[in-house]
Amino acid sequence: MQKEDKLNAFLDAFLGSGKQRWSADADFREEQDPTGQEKRERNRKDPDGIIAPGDRGKLPARTIVSVFLILLLIPLTIWIGIRFLNDRKYLLLSLLIAIYCMIPFFMVFESRKPQARELLIISVLVSIAVAGRAAFFMVPGFKPMAAVAIITGVCFGAESGFLVGAISMLVSNMMFGQGPWTPWQMFSMGIIGFLAGILFQKGWLKAKKGSLCIYGFLATLFIYGGIMNPASLLMMSYAVTKESLLAVYISGIPVDLVHASATVFFLFLAARPMIEKLERIKIKYGLIQDGY
Numbered sequence: 001m002q003k004e005d006k007l008n009a010f011l012d013a014f015l016g017s018g019k020q021r022w023s024a025d026a027d028f029r030e031e032q033d034p035t036g037q038e039k040r041e042r043n044r045k046d047p048d049g050i051i052a053p054g055d056r057g058k059l060p061a062r063t064i065v066s067v068f069l070i071l072l073l074i075p076l077t078i079w080i081g082i083r084f085l086n087d088r089k090y091l092l093l094s095l096l097i098a099i100y101c102m103i104p105f106f107m108v109f110e111s112r113k114p115q116a117r118e119l120l121i122i123s124v125l126v127s128i129a130v131a132g133r134a135a136f137f138m139v140p141g142f143k144p145m146a147a148v149a150i151i152t153g154v155c156f157g158a159e160s161g162f163l164v165g166a167i168s169m170l171v172s173n174m175m176f177g178q179g180p181w182t183p184w185q186m187f188s189m190g191i192i193g194f195l196a197g198i199l200f201q202k203g204w205l206k207a208k209k210g211s212l213c214i215y216g217f218l219a220t221l222f223i224y225g226g227i228m229n230p231a232s233l234l235m236m237s238y239a240v241t242k243e244s245l246l247a248v249y250i251s252g253i254p255v256d257l258v259h260a261s262a263t264v265f266f267l268f269l270a271a272r273p274m275i276e277k278l279e280r281i282k283i284k285y286g287l288i289q290d291g292y
Contacts, residue, residue, distance in 0.1 A: 063158055063198065066104035070162060070194060074100055078183050082234060093183040094170055101166040101190055104159040118287050122164060125152050129168035132266070134175060141259035145169065146220045147266035149193030154200045154207050155278040161193025184231040188224045195219065212271050216263040225256035
């Protein structure tokens with residue numbers, strides 16, 4: 001209880017300053033109706049999970065634009081790097097992908113400027129993912145990055161999920177080594193967080209342990225592994241055949257299973273406390289309220 005009070009005091013001091021007008025108006029309404037925040041929290045509750053999407057089943061227009069941007073522009077950039085740059089300009093490609101994944105995120109703030117505390121939360125989530133990967137570096141494939149990207153997508157929307165997944169890969173590779181694989185890793189991990197946000201918003205993914213763990217296992221195994229395995233083949237040789245592709249997938253199964261199991265492990269342990277804390281922070285300080 002004492003730790004909880006200290007954390008709340010820290011958040012009040014760190015995030016509570018410099019509220020924008022819309023946030024101040026919300027505080028005024030709460031003074032007129034002291035239960036306003038409680039109502040918002042109650043409306044976000046889901047009997048089937050920890051929280052419910054704000055507007056179930058409806059995707060904002062910016063998310064649809066983001067789908068085309070992420071699924072067309074980023075793969076096209078990677079292909080140009082392979083075809084015309086011979087995979088030698090991977091740092092430039094990584095930088096371009098980092099810029100691409102920031103565009104959908106900042107589209108969330110189409111009607112206002114982002115606040116420093118909103119960017120701070122995203123930075124903290126990226127730091128958690130990077131630190132988690134570093135903490136378990138001795139076990140190949142055992143890392144919490146996909147779990148953090150999924151939780152971000154559920155709490156702050158698909159655009160934020162993609163940003164955290166992609167940037168965490170870029171930053172962590174500064175410790176583990178940059179290479180032609182970095183753009184592929186950024187794209188793969190970003191897609192996991194992006195898809196989690198879309199499925200949650202549509203109501204197909206519940207914010208509860210079982211649903212998140214199942215999604216995390218399948219997404220890590222088939223999305224991350226499904227992209228990175230053929231990517232490794234492309235980085236080694238242009239000659240892609242059915243036999244070589246099958247061999248790469250089979251040889252990658254052990255590492256993919258470890259990675260998927262790690263995602264389930266971290267989601268099972270951290271999903272509920274992290275989502276509950278992030279929702280409290282988001283509602284209390286008005287962070288990325290338009291994320292949905």
